[in-house]
Amino acid sequence: MQLSNEEEDYNLSLSKFESMLKTNKVLFFDSEEFEEIILHYLDMGKAALAKKALKLALDQHPKSTGLKLVQVEMLVFDDKLDIAERLLNELYAIEPTNEEIFIQKANIYSKRDQHEKAVEFLKTALEYTDDYADVYNLIGMEYLFMDNLEMAKQNFIKCLEEDFDDQSALYNVVYCFEFLDQNLDAIAYLNKYIDKNPYSEIAWHQMGRLYYGVKDYENAIRAFDYATLIDDEFLGAFMEKAKAFERLNKYDEAIESYKRTIELDDATSYALLRIGKCYEKLGNKIQAIKYYNDTVHEDPLLDKGWIAITDFYVRQKDFQKALFYVNKALAIDNQNRLYWKRYASINKQMNFFEEAEFGYRKAVEFGDHSLDTWLFWVDTLQFLGEFESAIQTLLQASEYFPEENEVEYRLAGLYFMIQDNTKAKFHLSNALRLNFDNYILLEDMFPVVWKKKMVQNYIAKHKKE
Template identity: 30%
Template sequence: MDEDFFNNELIENFEQMLDNREYRYYDSEDLVEIIEFYIEVNDSEYAKRALEYAEKLHPDNLDIKIKRIDYLLFNNKLKEASLIIQELKEIASKEIDYLLVEARFWGMKNIPKKAIRLYEEALKIDDEETDFICNCIGNEYLNMDEVHSALIAFKKALKFNPENDYSFYSIVQCYEEINDERDCIEFLKDHIEDNPYSEAAWLQLGLLYNHQKEYNEAINSFDYVIAINPNSISAHTHKANSLDALGEFSNAITTLEETLEYDTSPATTYLKIGELYEKLDKPQKALKAYHICIKEDPQLDKAWANIASLYDKLTNFEEAEYYINRAIELDDKNVNYYKNSIYYLLKQMKFEEAVNKLEKLIELDPLVFNSWYAYIETLTAIGEYEQAIAIIISGALKNFNRAELFYQLSNAYYETNQDQLGDEALTNALLLDRSIKDDMLDSYPILQEKIINLNQRPL
């Protein structure tokens, strides 16, 4: 919205009058402008006060009556709006503002065809607002899921006013909805031919080329954006992504570093730079970038997780544990963080702590078999057989009828001298999947003798 719109002397004087409880005369045009301002900025209370003041000064003014409809629609009072629409129909049906407000009314009533007809009538009366009216028509077609018709309307709006961003982005959205990236690329090329300095068009073209994996074309488009606006963080970032996809990691880093001079929130940039240094196998530079990242934004959990992963690669599991725990503090619903934490703990033989994390992991994502298996495996490793039995019966087997669980269960029963239950569980395990028997024997050697005993029993 225009800055002058918010620094409007007319508005300041009106509010001063209200605050001082004064009376001043305003002509109807000024009052219409004041009412429009408050509706535009979503200030219902001041819109109401301005409207009531206007109606006292100019009780028979048609434009103010139309603004009353506008105000009622703004507050979703469709029944009241309908009464005034009917009241004004005979005297205002050829007025552009009346047609627009009635069209909006029918759009809100979810009768888009009637709204479109009224918008089209308005187009015949006034061509100064062609882009606005065509955008409204486009929106109504979208409400009917007639995307191709909406596309025609938005293109007409953009042709009338090539600088109308709403029309431009609506066209891009329509192409996205009909999944037609190639035609969208052609549209952007045509638009750029007529508007070669359109930063938005070059940027969208680059994004589409990126999505099509035509990375060199994308880089060319982003370079045009940067030529138009050297401080475009978005263009630099997406260009870096293209270079990354091409394996040009050093050039991607250089591209990102160009934004650091004017980027007021560079944390995500440093995060990406760190990831690129990892791809270049430069862990120390990656660590430096990540540490700058968390200094800039300590709440960026991914940076803490990336540092943890890097320390894991350096086999420094204690540091990895510290940083992944910080990531979990920031996002305690992230399943991958818990998986990484468990891995780092198990590497350090911290089984009890791993058990706590596994319990939380299962709580977050109970339908992953491997999590249950690892949970039971860890309980077994620390000799918590009774707990392992309870977890298998009350949790794991309710979600999975898997042989591995019965092998684990039989082992836990045998270790607690519950041989009959162990035999039953082992029999189930063998019936479900005998092919994994050898792997299970490696994990649970006690089963070797038990299987021999079962095989020797008469059927």
Template identity: 30%
Template sequence: MEEEFEFGFTEDPKFSVERYEEMIRNQDQYFFDAQAFENIIDYYIEKNDPARALQVAEYAISQHPFAAVFLIKQAQLLVIANKIDDAFASLDKAAMLEASDPDIYLIRGNIYEGMERFTEALESYEKALDLAEETDEILLHIAYVYQNMGDYETAITYLKLCLKQNMENQDALYELAFCYDVLDNQEESVQFYQQYIDNEPYSYAAWYNLGNAFTKLSLFEKAIDAYDYAILIKDSFASAYFNKGNALVNLEKYAEAIEVYRHTFEYEQPNADTYCAIGECYEKLEQMDDARVFYKKSVKMDPKLADAWFGIGVTLDFEERYFEALHFYKKALDLDIANADYWFAIADAEYKLGHLTEAETAYEKVVELNPIDVDAWLDYSSILYEQSRLTGAIEIMAEAIKNNPDAAELYYRMVAYLFAKGDYNEALNYLELALAADPEKHYILFDYLPQLQENKVILDIINRYSR
């Protein structure tokens, strides 16, 4: 007959685990009280060994068949193992033993949420809400369901209830920022975080989210102040340094931004995005060697970061090394084929290399992807004009104007092309439109066709509008 040993809750949790593992090795049978079993299950969950934890739960159920806690733990572990039907069965048994345990309905809600059966998920969470003493996590789950249903207004209501229950629920703070973001309601976001900070002035997460909301409103000075408070409260907050760096970039304070970005390396491993951001600052400062060093560090760490490959190209382009620049622009484009900025850079480099056909093809792609890029339309038409393809240049301008009816530059350029072609009446019509849009920009016409400065008819029309 097997000898049975009993281990109780007075034991150290580690001791319980050792005894359990000894029992398995010896193929023996020891008795553990409920607390000891909970400790052993939690130990394996923390060790990220759900299969072993599930074995223990099953063993615990055999020894304590009327303890709902082990059926609940079994259900959680079966969900991890993707055995959904078995998990539901365990929860049903647990409910028969202890129907008032909120965890039963919380896990059920989790399963339904994962299956996108949102109505049933909400019903389960509402039951859990009625039974639980601490409700902030359940309210957070309800908010997640409403987010998944695309109802961000209701999600916000539940996130605020969650924070009312527990002001320190960081997840709720960040989710709230996300919801305001989706609704593009940064003003209300600012208002909420300012009120929240009045009650919780030492919440670094609230200051950080306030900074993000100010950033999205382009209030960069205020954003920097908010990030500074977040950093003051938690000096190892790498994300706050990074976003503060971004705000400084928006204020064109590139040298300061570099210093702030470098701070992140003290608190987290350097990453490709930060290296790329530093590279961009050096690029803006026209310190191209330093910029290239950081862009190269970035692509070494993440070869799929298109912006860093593009940045290397920009530094070479600046040094008039257009052929080399093209190579890196194309690497960026391979990773992000629909990026109009990359196509624009390629078009420009091809043009500078005298590859007019390739430049034309690339400009065509730019205006297809971004038809409101006025400069791209102007450059595209210039290539045709330089080749004396006046009809083509005029057609491009007509298309440009259709997409950008308020851009005076396009009308002035059209005037120049029509004069060059000899369509004087049409040119004068467009000149009136150009002057009506922006009389100050009439110099554009003379930049392109200086001889028109001698044309009395044109000067009379311009003077009429300039007065």
């Protein structure tokens, strides 16, 4: 590829400068050449070389405003804000209409978290600049720092009116619309933007995301299609399109789009997992399990992969294989509550109640405090005849669910089982108050208790009240 004259000059300047450093010969560069060299090193993260170039530059061009502004930028970068501000004041006395002075002043105040003051300086910069887009973008960023999303949005829109190709401003304006929960307004804005700039794959992609967000999946796919037509290697658009196809139950099309992402880049565990899910929805069990296995091979730490395989075999009622895979998952991460809950429920299905109880206990220990987990655990303890442990577990659960009738009915039943009638009546009274009609729980779970005349009378009395 042939380089432009500007690029050739730029590369020559860099080579000449680096040659000078090696030979210790002092060569002459004009001030603009120095600016480009310094900014190049800053962009590369080579601060020491940038400072060395700046020192040589100021030795050769001590009165260059451009170089002094670069010096200010470096001082701000090093958090030497007071020195930078003094230098800017000196420059202002020489060039009071130089917009870069006001931009750097704004940068200093932004670093001090004085964003309103920064906006004032940027508005002054607008009076002198030719690059309105850049200044509007900077104002937008300051309003973002102040959490004023409406003003940020307006300035990013002004930036795009000046420069349609500013992709960061386009992303930011959509972010503001979304944060303000103005998805439909954002779609309307992007439609206008696309009328003027129809080949912006970013705009089409963002529109697709917004349509997806409002559950208009057909229009989302149409937008993603345009994005991928403009850029047939737009991985993100293919991924989003696949998700939209899934929402419409168009699993073949979803698989095609997910596979395209794998062609464009290394396979991701997410794409492999989704392909597996799609194949399972299509009833293709062989391909489904193949992709689930590929998922955990790609990322053994992804719990969703192990859960997908385990749940697949549970749905097939192949509990031996389901248990095999959940044990493999636990060997990798034995503190994952999702794995422990599945371990428990699979063992319960296989009538291994002691293992099931252990699994539920571990799931709760590692943070699963959902009601059904507590109740499954308690019911397993009850089945094992461990009434006291079941009561203690329910009392723990009641701290999370203080007004839950299912907890209260179980406590009542268990207290009756251990002949503590006072506490049993207390919890039965609570349960009947919370949900009278659910007293059938006692009949289902505690048939011995249900047959007690005392219990029948207590329920009948409560009904009359």
